[in-house]
Amino acid sequence: MANTKPHFLSLRYRLMMFLCLSSAFVLILVWVFVTQFMQPLYNHYIYKHLLNQVNTVVSIIESSTEPISTRTLPIMDAQVSSSFESSLLSAIQSRKLDASNTCFDLADSTLQHVTGFENLYPCLLHEASFTTSINGKTSVWNGSVVESLRATVLSQGYVKKELVVDKNASTRQMAVGRVAKNGDETYSVIFCTSLARIDEAGVVLGQLMPWIFLCLMAFSIVASWLFSRWFTNPLTKLSHATRKLADGDYSVRVNVPETDEIGLLAADFNHMAGEVSRAAQLQRDLLANVSHDLRTPLTLIKGYAETVRDLTGDDPDKRTAQLDVIVDETDRLSGLVNSVMELSKMSSGTDKPEKVRFNLSQLCEEVAQRYEAVCAQNGYTLKLELPDPETDCTVCADPAMMERVLHNLLGNAMHHIGPDNVFILQVNVPKKGTVRVEVADHGAGIAKEDLPYIFDRYYRSRSDAGKAGTGLGLSITKAILQSHGFRFGVNSTLGEGSCFWFEAKNQD
Template sequence: MKHSIRKTVTRNFVALILLTVSLLDLALIFGFREYTYGGVKFYLNQQLDSAVYTYDRYFKSRSIDELLDGDYDMIFNQFGGQVQMIDKDAQLVYDSIGAINEPVKDYPDVIQALKGKADFRIGPVPYSDTKVLSVSRPLYSNDNRVIGALRYSSSLAPAIRSVWTLSRYLLLLTALVMAIAVVVSRMLAKSITRPIEEIQSTAIQLADGQYKKHIVMKRDDELGQLAQSINTLAAEIVRKEQVKNDFISSISHELRTPLTSIKGWAAVLKDTDPTETEVMNEGFEIIENETDRLSKMVEELLDFSRYISGRITLKKDRFDITSTCEDVWKQMKPRASKENIHLVNEINEEVVLLTADEDRLRQVLINLIDNAIKFTDPGGWVLFEARKNFPNYEMIISDNGVGMDENELALAKEKFYKGKHSNSHSGLGLSIADEIVKLHNGAIQIVSEKSVGTTIRIIIPLGSEADA
C-alpha cells in the first residue's frame, strides 16, 4: 500500500525526531561556538586591560613615536599574541608579527577605538586562512586626546576546531538517535495500525454478509470504542435481519390466510344454490371481512414504504381535535362491542383547535384503539382519554389487556417487530403511528405491564396558534 497509515505514522514520527534533534544540534553548536569565542575575547580583554592600565600609569605623557623609539612596545607584548599599534590617522605603525600592510583602517574595531570607544572584530585577515578575533582600545594623552589605538588579536583556529569536533560528535549522535527513532516509530506505528487492520478486516467480512463476526479488542481508547461500536452494529444488523425474516415469514402467512379463506369461500359459493341465503350471506360476509383485513395489511405496507422512503407529506389544516377524537370513539365503539370490550369515553368536551393532518392523526387513533381492543380479553375495558395540557394536546389509550414485558416494550416501536401474542400481526401499525406523530413534532409514550395492561400517551404540540 503506497500511502498506508503505518508508513505515514513512521514518516511523521521520524521527521519530528529529526527536526527536534537538528534544532537541538544547531542550538548546541552555536551555543558552544559563542562560548569558545567568548572565552578568547575575555582573555584578550584581560590582557589588553592590563596593557592599557600600564600605559595610562607610566607612559601617558609619551607619544606613539616615543613609545616605539624607546622600545617601550615590549610592555604591550606580554600575552604572546599579535599586538598592533595604530596612530591617530588610522595608520598601522607597529605589528608584533610584521603584518604592516594589513588594512586596519577599514576595521570597525579600529575605527571605534580612534573615536574613544572599545570594540572588537571577528573576521578574516590577509595573512591567515583562519578567522581572528581582535579587540581594540583607545590610547589617550595627558590632555585626554586620543593619540592612537592598541589592538590585540588571536587566531580562532583552536576554537573553530573545537566547534567542528563537537559538530562531528553531534552528527554521529544524531545518526544513532535517528536509527533508534526509526525502530521505535515502526514499533509504535505497528501498535496503532494492528488494531486498525483488524477492524478493517472485520468490516470487510461484515460487508460480505458475515454479520456474526466480532472484533476482540481489549482497549479503552478510541480504537476500542470503535471496535465496540462495530460489534454493536453487527449485532444490531443480525437482530434486524432476524426481525426482517420473521416479518417476511409472518406477513407471508398473514397474507396467505385471508387469500385462502377468500378462495375457499369463493369455491363454496360457486357451488352453492343461490336460494341458500344463509350460506350465501355468511360467505359474502367472510369474504368482505377477509378482504378488509387484506386491504388493511396492504395499506400498512404501503404507508410504511412511504415513510421509510421519505415520500410522505402531511396535509395540515385547522380543525377541532376534540371533535376528531369523538368521531374516532364513535367509529370504534361497534368494533369494541362486537368483541365484548367496554370502550370508555373520557374525552374532554373543550374545543381545541389544532393545525395538523387530521386524517393521519385519525389513522393513529384508530390503529392504537384497534390494537388495545385486539389485545384485551372479552369482558375487559379500553379507556380513551383526550384533553388539552398546554403546550400540548394529549390523547391517552389505556386497557387492561395482556400487556407487555420489558423486552417487548423496548421493541414495541421497532419496524417489523411482531409481538409474542397470537393476535400480533405485521408489526407495522405502532411503528407507522410513531412516524406520523414524529412528523407532527410529537411523541408516543408507552407504559405496559405483563398481564396488567398498557397505556399509550400521544403528545402533539399545540403550537403558538392553539386556541381553546
C-alpha cells in the first residue's frame, strides 16, 4: 500500500513551495521597483507633463496671426498683446495649462523676459534678486540661470534640465523648453516644476522591506499551509477511496461538496465506482448465466451420448431421437460461443462496418418475410408497417449488420410476445435523411429500473429471470448501432409491452 503520510515531494508541499516562492518573487520585484525604478519613472512622468504644457503654449503662439509682444526699446519691458493673454487665460481655465506649482517663462530672441507666471516657491529657474514681487515672494525674470536656458532653447530648439541648488539640497526641479515662431520673431517657452524626493522615500522603504519581507513570508507560509491542506483534502479522500475500490470495496463513495473541478472529479469517481460495481455484478451474472447455459447442453450431450452407447442399441427410432437432441444441444452450444465471439469482435472494433447505400425499408420487408413460417407454426402475427414506396428510405450502413440488428430485435420481441400473439415492425421517416425503425410487442414490459441496463451484456431483467437465452442479443445490437453512430433506445410500460427503436442516417 502506498505511503499516506505527506512528504516534501507531495502535492501539498509542492503547492506550499509554489505559493511561498511566488510571494517572495513578488516582494523582491516590489523591492527592486521601489529602490531602482520609482524615481526614474516619476521623473519621466513629470517630463511628459511639462512637455504637454510647453506644446500647448507653442501651439497658441504659432497659431496667432498677430504679434504676441512688442518692445519699444531693448531696455524697455515688452508689451504683450491682449489676445495672447486671453488665449493663455482661456487655456488655464479649460485646464489645458496647469498653473499650480509651476513656473512659466516666455522670452524673445534678445533673451529678455516677455511674460510668464510664477507659482513655484522657491523657484530655481528665476534667481533671488529683485525684479518682481508676487505674494511677498521675489523673482528674477532675467537671471543667469534662466538666460542660459533661453539661449540653449533658441540655439538647439529644445531643452530638458534638472535644477538643484547643490547635490545635497532638498530642492530639485525640472525645466523643459521649446522654440516657438510668431511671424519673424522667435521665442523660447520654458516650464519648470518641482521634483519630489522619491529616491529618499525609496531609501526609507528599502530599510523597511526586510521586515516587511519577513512578516509577509511568515504569513505566506501559514496561509499556504492552510490553503494546501484545504485544497488537497478532497484529493486525499479520493486517494483513500481509490485504494478501497482497488481492494474490492465497490460501495465506497467520496463526499466532496465543492462544485469546482475537484468536485467534478469526485462526482466522476463516484460514477466510476458505480459502473465498476455494476460491471462486477455483470461479471458474476456472466459466470452464472454462461455456466448454466453451458452446463445444460453439455449435460444433455453427455447423457444422451451415454444412452446411445449403453442402452439404445439397435433401435433406430430411439437412436435418431437421442442423436437429434445431441445435435440440437450442440447447435445451441455453438450459438452461444458464436454470440460471445461476435460480441467480442464488435466491442473490440475488429469487425468494422462496411457501409454502402441501400433501402432500409426494403431490407425490413425481406427480413419480415423470413418470419412467416415461424409465425404460422406458432400462431404469431408480425405486422409490417412501411412508408409509401415513394418515400426515400436510403441509409448509409452495413446491410449484413443491419440485418442482424433486425433479427435480434424481432427475436427479442417474439420471445416476449403478449397474449395477443402480435409483434410489430414499423419503418418511418421522421425527418429528411433519417429512417426510424421500431420493433414493438405487447408483452409484460420492462421495469423502469431495468431500462438503463437492458442493452448491457448478460443483463436480464427480473421478468426474464430463468428464461433460456444468452442475454447477448441486445448487447450485440448495441455494439452494431454504436459502431454506425446511430441513435437507439427503448420505450416500455409494465403490462403494455416494449418498443425498441433505432434511427439510421443516409450520411456517413
